[in-house]
Amino acid sequence: MNHLVDLPEWQSLQAHYQQIAPLHLRDLFQQDPGRAERFRLDACGWFLDYSKNRIDRQTMDLLVKLAKACGVEEARRRMFSGEKINRTENRSVLHIALRNRSSQPIYVDGQDVMPQVRRVLDRMADFSEKVRSGQWMGAKGRPIRNVVNLGIGGSDLGPAMAYEALKPYAQPNLRVRFVSNIDGAHLAGALADLDPAETLFIVVSKTFTTLETMTNAASARRWLLSGLGGAELAEAPQSAQARQMTARHFVAVSTQADRVAQFGIDAAQNMFEFWDWVGGRYSLPSAVGLALMVAIGPEHFFQMLEGYHAMDRHFYTAPLEQNMPVLLALLGVWYHNFFGAPTYAVIPYDQLLARFVAYLQQLDMESNGKGTTQEGTPVAWPTGPILWGDVGTNAQHAFFQLLHQGTHLVPCDFIGFVQPAWSAFREDYTRLFAGHHDRLIANLLAQTEALAFGKTAEEVRAEAVEDRLIPHRTFPGNRPSNTLVAQRLTPYSLGSLIALYEHKIFVQGVIWQINSFDQWGVELGKQLANRILPELQAPQEPPWKHDSSTTQLIRWYRQHRSG
Ligand code: F6P
Numbered sequence: 001m002n003h004l005v006d007l008p009e010w011q012s013l014q015a016h017y018q019q020i021a022p023l024h025l026r027d028l029f030q031q032d033p034g035r036a037e038r039f040r041l042d043a044c045g046w047f048l049d050y051s052k053n054r055i056d057r058q059t060m061d062l063l064v065k066l067a068k069a070c071g072v073e074e075a076r077r078r079m080f081s082g083e084k085i086n087r088t089e090n091r092s093v094l095h096i097a098l099r100n101r102s103s104q105p106i107y108v109d110g111q112d113v114m115p116q117v118r119r120v121l122d123r124m125a126d127f128s129e130k131v132r133s134g135q136w137m138g139a140k141g142r143p144i145r146n147v148v149n150l151g152i153g154g155s156d157l158g159p160a161m162a163y164e165a166l167k168p169y170a171q172p173n174l175r176v177r178f179v180s181n182i183d184g185a186h187l188a189g190a191l192a193d194l195d196p197a198e199t200l201f202i203v204v205s206k207t208f209t210t211l212e213t214m215t216n217a218a219s220a221r222r223w224l225l226s227g228l229g230g231a232e233l234a235e236a237p238q239s240a241q242a243r244q245m246t247a248r249h250f251v252a253v254s255t256q257a258d259r260v261a262q263f264g265i266d267a268a269q270n271m272f273e274f275w276d277w278v279g280g281r282y283s284l285p286s287a288v289g290l291a292l293m294v295a296i297g298p299e300h301f302f303q304m305l306e307g308y309h310a311m312d313r314h315f316y317t318a319p320l321e322q323n324m325p326v327l328l329a330l331l332g333v334w335y336h337n338f339f340g341a342p343t344y345a346v347i348p349y350d351q352l353l354a355r356f357v358a359y360l361q362q363l364d365m366e367s368n369g370k371g372t373t374q375e376g377t378p379v380a381w382p383t384g385p386i387l388w389g390d391v392g393t394n395a396q397h398a399f400f401q402l403l404h405q406g407t408h409l410v411p412c413d414f415i416g417f418v419q420p421a422w423s424a425f426r427e428d429y430t431r432l433f434a435g436h437h438d439r440l441i442a443n444l445l446a447q448t449e450a451l452a453f454g455k456t457a458e459e460v461r462a463e464a465v466e467d468r469l470i471p472h473r474t475f476p477g478n479r480p481s482n483t484l485v486a487q488r489l490t491p492y493s494l495g496s497l498i499a500l501y502e503h504k505i506f507v508q509g510v511i512w513q514i515n516s517f518d519q520w521g522v523e524l525g526k527q528l529a530n531r532i533l534p535e536l537q538a539p540q541e542p543p544w545k546h547d548s549s550t551t552q553l554i555r556w557y558r559q560h561r562s563g
Pocket residue numbers: 152153154155204205206207208209210213280281366519522
């Protein structure tokens with residue numbers, strides 16, 4: 001593999017950067033009246049305006065050439081055809097199969113995976129309907145009213161984010177909650193007002209070994225058994241009675257049938273399978289989305305898959321220069337590697353997307369937060385950016401000061417919708433909350449304009465501002481952003497939006513020559529926690545094997561924990 005920074009395409013971009021860097025977006029817009037028309041793209045119901053970027057036509061040509069030189073098209077083909085592109089784990093990367101709504105087969109090791117994908121989706125739909133209709137009974141013969149998803153990382157963030165995003169579609173008489181943290185406060189808070197007789201737990205864990213999820217699952221089972229059968233039963237989870245109750249109140253989503261069965265869940269009936277070619281952070285459209293499907297119903301879940309699939313097709317078939325994920329990826333590389341911007345912000349102007357940034361953080365930073373190339377050598381260029389953000393307009397009153405006048409360049413993605421999601425369901429809201437949405441979108445547009453064009457000292461002076469305040473009230477501008485707009489936040493538009501970012505991250509990983517699909521970086525902390533736990537709990541002070549700081553902290557904790 002060629003060293004990225006030695007590629008002639010990379011070097012051309014470096015030279016080109018010297019020409020673009022001194023230019024202001026004001027000049028770029030003035031010099032090119034057709035700019036907004038040129039730098040826009042429609043795909044899968046999403047309208048992308050990327051004209052407020054520090055680019056000209058040549059920038060985009062050079063970036064596309066870089067993508068070609070880095071083998072993005074070939075990498076895309078290899079992913080979609082099921083080749084084992086996750087080389088450190090020797091796995092295919094086929095989240096696209098989970099939402100393949102066409103009749104095309106997709107092969108792993110010569111076997112079409114689509115029949116099993118469809119079978120699990122059918123089982124999920126059947127189960128969801130049973131819970132939603134009240135047909136699925138708890139151990140006391142009562143229908144389920146509460147669903148609690150126990151999982152963490154990719155086994156939590158996707159369904160939790162999508163549940164919030166699609167709440168207007170959720171069945172109102174079902175409470176759905178997500179518990180991830182090993183901090184008992186999370187589980188305690190989620191269960192506080194629930195009746196065990198009406199509560200169903202979905203334990204979601206690809207490996208079925210994750211400490212947080214297994215600890216929460218064991219405690220949830222104790223809570224259930226104690227509520228249904230008393231303290232004694234809670235201490236005998238493997239007894240026949242306890243297993244019968246567990247079977248009515250626990251289902252699992254996993255790749256590990258044996259471990260699921262050991263826990264007391266009937267793996268044949270009540271386990272929903274997924275596969276090692278689905279990475280945790282890419283798993284929402286698999287059985288990992290079961291809690292979401294129960295909440296919004298199979299039909300809406302399938303609409304979300306349609307949205308994903310539309311973006312998959314767009315990514316697979318569109319030429320690179322008209323390919324939305326590719327363009328977003330290249331713009332990201334432009335700022336990260338040439339302008340040296342270490343972070344980027346995502347600002348959805350939709351309260352229902354409140355968890356979207358947290359979801360994207362795992363997607364992007366767990367995928368591309370790598371310092372070793374596919375060949376095992378240290379990278380000599382910055383890779384995965386730091387992603388941050390929050391919903392607008394709240395973010396405006398929190399960190400936008402820094403975006404506008406701070407010393408860091410932070411490229412932003414603004415996301416908005418023409419209509420509020422609830423307008424499809426609640427006519428009364430349209431009347432009661434008239435005016436909110438236009439104000440929301442006016443703010444989104446105003447922020448992109450202010451970031452790009454700023455306010456010059458002359459403009460400030462013209463407002464009769466005192467001389468000494470002029471520097472403080474000047475906005476430099478020239479701060480780039482993308483604006484993404486769709487008609488309404490729906491299962492379809494959410495699916496296509498997620499796939500847009502998934503593929504963007506993939507393209508960047510290809511350019512940076514890293515494996516976006518492993519996550520060895522989270523292992524060390526897990527191992528050390530397993531070593532420290534018995535040291536915290538041992539009755540006598542154990543022989544110390546740590547550095548002096550960690551030893552001191554463990555000692556301090558031990559001394560104070562009984563107090
Ligand atoms: O944080 C590491 C990680 O492996 C994530 O990639 C994954 O989404 C999460 O832990 C949960 O893993 P599991 O689904 O196996 O419990």
